[in-house]
Amino acid sequence: MMNFYEDEHEISRHSSCLGLSVGLHILILILMCFNFAWNTDEFEKSPPAILMVDLTKVKIDEKTNLPPLVKEVKKETPQPQEVKKEEKKVEPKKENKTPLVKKVEPAPKVEPQKPKEVAPKKEAVKVQEKKTEPKKEVKKKEPKKEVKKEKPKPQPKKQPKVAPKPVPKKQNQGLQSLLASVEKVRKAANPAPQKAALPASGETVNKGIAGGTEGSLMNDLTISEKDLIANKIRSCWNVNAGVQDADKMIIEVRAFINKDGSVREVKILNMKQDPIFRSMAESAKRAIYVCDAKGEDSPFRILANKRPNMYNSWKQIYLRMNPVDGGVY
Amino acid sequence: MKKFLLVLLIVFLGCISSSKAEIRIDVTGAQSEPLPFAMPDLIGDDGDELTQVVVDDLERSGLFRHINPNAYIQKFSSIDTRPNFNDWRAINAQALIYGTVTERFGKMTVAFRIYDVYAGTELYAKSFTADSKSWRKLAHMIADAIYERVTGEKGYFDTRVAFIDERGNQMKRVKRLAIMDQDGANLTYLTDGKDLVLTPRFSPNMKEVAYFSYKDGNPKVYLMDVNTRSSTLVGNFKGMTFAPRFSPDGKKLLISLARRGNSDIYTYDLATKKQVQLTNHPSINTSPSYSPDGKQIVFSSDRGGNQQLYIMNADGSNAHRISFGEGTYATPVWSPRGDYIAFTKIRHGQFHIGVIKPDGSGERLITNGFLVESPSWAPNGRVLMFYRKAPSRSDGSGGDSRLYTIDITGYNERQLITPNSASAPAWSPLLH
Numbered sequence: 207m208m209n210f211y212e213d214e215h216e217i218s219r220h221s222s223c224l225g226l227s228v229g230l231h232i233l234i235l236i237l238m239c240f241n242f243a244w245n246t247d248e249f250e251k252s253p254p255a256i257l258m259v260d261l262t263k264v265k266i267d268e269k270t271n272l273p274p275l276v277k278e279v280k281k282e283t284p285q286p287q288e289v290k291k292e293e294k295k296v297e298p299k300k301e302n303k304t305p306l307v308k309k310v311e312p313a314p315k316v317e318p319q320k321p322k323e324v325a326p327k328k329e330a331v332k333v334q335e336k337k338t339e340p341k342k343e344v345k346k347k348e349p350k351k352e353v354k355k356e357k358p359k360p361q362p363k364k365q366p367k368v369a370p371k372p373v374p375k376k377q378n379q380g381l382q383s384l385l386a387s388v389e390k391v392r393k394a395a396n397p398a399p400q401k402a403a404l405p406a407s408g409e410t411v412n413k414g415i416a417g418g419t420e421g422s423l424m425n426d427l428t429i430s431e432k433d434l435i436a437n438k439i440r441s442c443w444n445v446n447a448g449v450q451d452a453d454k455m456i457i458e459v460r461a462f463i464n465k466d467g468s469v470r471e472v473k474i475l476n477m478k479q480d481p482i483f484r485s486m487a488e489s490a491k492r493a494i495y496v497c498d499a500k501g502e503d504s505p506f507r508i509l510a511n512k513r514p515n516m517y518n519s520w521k522q523i524y525l526r527m528n529p530v531d532g533g534v535y
Numbered sequence: 536m537k538k539f540l541l542v543l544l545i546v547f548l549g550c551i552s553s554s555k556a557e558i559r560i561d562v563t564g565a566q567s568e569p570l571p572f573a574m575p576d577l578i579g580d581d582g583d584e585l586t587q588v589v590v591d592d593l594e595r596s597g598l599f600r601h602i603n604p605n606a607y608i609q610k611f612s613s614i615d616t617r618p619n620f621n622d623w624r625a626i627n628a629q630a631l632i633y634g635t636v637t638e639r640f641g642k643m644t645v646a647f648r649i650y651d652v653y654a655g656t657e658l659y660a661k662s663f664t665a666d667s668k669s670w671r672k673l674a675h676m677i678a679d680a681i682y683e684r685v686t687g688e689k690g691y692f693d694t695r696v697a698f699i700d701e702r703g704n705q706m707k708r709v710k711r712l713a714i715m716d717q718d719g720a721n722l723t724y725l726t727d728g729k730d731l732v733l734t735p736r737f738s739p740n741m742k743e744v745a746y747f748s749y750k751d752g753n754p755k756v757y758l759m760d761v762n763t764r765s766s767t768l769v770g771n772f773k774g775m776t777f778a779p780r781f782s783p784d785g786k787k788l789l790i791s792l793a794r795r796g797n798s799d800i801y802t803y804d805l806a807t808k809k810q811v812q813l814t815n816h817p818s819i820n821t822s823p824s825y826s827p828d829g830k831q832i833v834f835s836s837d838r839g840g841n842q843q844l845y846i847m848n849a850d851g852s853n854a855h856r857i858s859f860g861e862g863t864y865a866t867p868v869w870s871p872r873g874d875y876i877a878f879t880k881i882r883h884g885q886f887h888i889g890v891i892k893p894d895g896s897g898e899r900l901i902t903n904g905f906l907v908e909s910p911s912w913a914p915n916g917r918v919l920m921f922y923r924k925a926p927s928r929s930d931g932s933g934g935d936s937r938l939y940t941i942d943i944t945g946y947n948e949r950q951l952i953t954p955n956s957a958s959a960p961a962w963s964p965l966l967h
Contacts, residue, residue, distance in 0.1 A: 426558065427558055432558070432560050435560055436560050436561065436562045436563075439560075439562050440562055440563075440564050440565060440566070441566060442566075443562070443565035443566060444565065444566050444567070444568050444570060444629070445565045445566070445567060446567065446598050446686050446688075447567040447942070447944045447946065448917060448942060448943050448944040449686075449687075449688070450872060450874055450916075460557070472654070480687075481683070481687040481688075482686075482687035482688060483687070484687060485684075485685060485686055485687030485688075486687065488651060488654070488658075489565075491654055492629060492651060492653045492654055493565070495653035495654055496629070496653055499624055499653065519557075519558060520557075520558050521557075522557035522558075523557060523558045523559075523560060524557050524558065524559045524560070525559075525560050525561075525562055526559070526560075526561045526562070527561075527562040527563075527565075528561075528562070528563045528564075529564065529565040530563070530564070531563045531564025531565075
């Protein structure tokens with residue numbers, strides 16, 4: 207019996223140890239969970255700290271026209287991406303490092319200070335937006351709630367400044383607002399160079415926003431329309447086959463067109479003394495008049511009929527004419 | 536305020552750019568059709584005949600198309616009459632030529648104007664005078680002037696052609712050396728047909744013709760004075776000489792000399808009678824032809840195994856092959872403008888006439904046939920003349936051969952009308 211009791215006592219002792227070990231394990235697990243969640247918070251809060259660094263690196267170009275800015279943005283955008291990569295690299299190595307937490311904390315303090323300076327505000331906001339993008343990748347690994355908690359902070363700042371566009375366009379909004387902010391920063395910093403650049407690049411400005419609603423393309427013909435005109439002129443241009451070095455001959459012609467599509471005048475811009483070139487140039491000039499004589503089939507009449515409101519654009523047509531193509535020659 | 540100024544500046548610049556805006560278009564390629572032109576008969580006696588020669592010359596080039604005079608709306612009474620361009624545009628005349636012809640004291644004078652109808656501008660005005668008997672030459676000169684002004688290239692109508700006139704059965708073929716205008720007029724025989732003659736070549740000054748003949752049973756190259764028709768043996772070569780060709784300055788003659796089953800190329804100085812051997816190779820080297828600047832010579836040789844084209848310096852150095860195509864190449868002739876070398880090519884039992892660039896690139900065959908041979912360049916380097924021979928029958932009949940011209944593009948092949956069979960044409964330089 208003693209043995210039996212002793213056994214029972216031992217069993218009860220074992221069970222209590224088992225319970226203790228299970229409890230300790232659970233405690234460890236809980237602690238681990240706490241630590242993990244706490245670290246992830248730190249990690250997700252860390253990006254704002256890096257944002258601050260990136261904003262200072264944003265380059266401001268001297269040019270004021272949009273096209274180059276778009277190019278610049280393309281060049282600049284990789285910078286935050288690089289930062290993201292750095293973040294990723296940091297993740298596995300410095301998950302539990304407290305310094306990150308300390309860096310994160312001052313970030314929100316800086317943000318509220320930003321409202322005082324106009325330019326930095328936008329930059330900060332934009333960079334935050336970019337940081338939210340990488341979070342999508344993080345979301346897969348971490349709870350979404352945490353990410354959502356962070357978003358509300360930058361969003362209220364964005365809404366008043368950026369138009370209420372749909373969420374999927376955040377990237378474009380970010381780029382545009384970044385462009386705008388860069389422009390404003392540049393204007394504030396160097397107003398004089400802006401004025402100097404604009405008159406010099408007036409045409410390039412138009413070209414740059416050609417695809418936009420106010421772009422130069424709105425005053426230009428479409429490629430298919432230009433092709434149509436080129437084809438018509440080609441059919442009017444009669445040259446002698448077998449002319450020596452014809453492939454090297456480029457005749458520059460300027461045609462002056464009346465509003466009704468009739469040809470007022472044709473000028474050869476690069477006439478030369480060489481009799482062969484002269485004949486070729488004369489045939490090019492003749493081609494314009496031959497086309498003009500085709501009445502409604504004239505490419506210039508077609509312009510007058512299709513694009514009467516764009517007369518200012520096609521009243522002068524500059525032509526570079528080379529007789530050699532894959533066809534006749 | 537700054538923003539306002541900036542916007543103002545942009546608007547201002549926009550206005551400027553829009554006011555100066557012009558559309559820029561690239562046109563690559565063109566049509567290649569004969570240029571339609573109108574040429575009413577020259578005003579004056581015999582103006583119609585003279586006009587017809589001019590029109591025929593231009594149309595034969597393949598670059599011009601004469602518009603039927605019945606379609607003309609405006610009539611000219613004087614060379615000073617201003618053309619009504621709308622009348623000529625209505626019939627799609629792109630060039631208009633009209634003028635007058637007057638004859639005084641055995642001299643004929645033609646004055647004419649050339650207009651670009653669509654541009655409404657006068658391109659050219661000129662007056663030519665010649666002996667009345669040479670009215671055809673006058674017409675050719677006018678055609679050359681029109682051709683040159685409209686195309687930019689030198690004409691080739693006031694030229695002559697030396698060739699071999701052939702008559703009779705193939706077994707007893709009579710071959711005579713003959714010359715005529717490039718349009719077939721003014722045919723003249725230089726030999727009587729007793730001796731076999733081949734490969735005539737005009738000297739640059741047109742006063743002499745070099746040719747190969749079996750005269751007196753001695754197959755050699757001879758030189759004939761066109762005016763006196765007296766022939767002299769060229770050089771004192773031991774062996775058979777053949778394939779003569781003048782240097783561009785006319786002072787030397789390139790000759791092939793066949794001896795002991797081999798042939799080499801020599802130069803013969805017509806003034807000093809000095810002969811210099813240029814090739815010395817145990818193979819066939821023949822058909823030499825100078826480049827227009829006289830610095831190089833193209834010839835054919837089988838030194839590489841089969842007959843191909845080679846180029847060497849005028850002193851015989853630096854011979855190098857330029858043709859590498861299938862078949863055999865023969866009778867190369869350097870273009871007067873220097874950009875091409877014409878040749879005969881035999882491949883798969885067919886003869887071809889082709890052109891190749893001096894660097895060996897750009898080989899093109901422009902015509903072919905049972906037997907096409909002896910390409911000869913027009914002085915402007917745009918047109919080739921050659922002969923085309925039909926196969927003969929076993930009894931010796933048939934085997935007719937005719938002269939043809941063709942553009943280097945391979946278009947506009949035309950037969951040149953001759954009274955008999957004709958072969959081995961040689962185009963003269965421009966006479967005026």
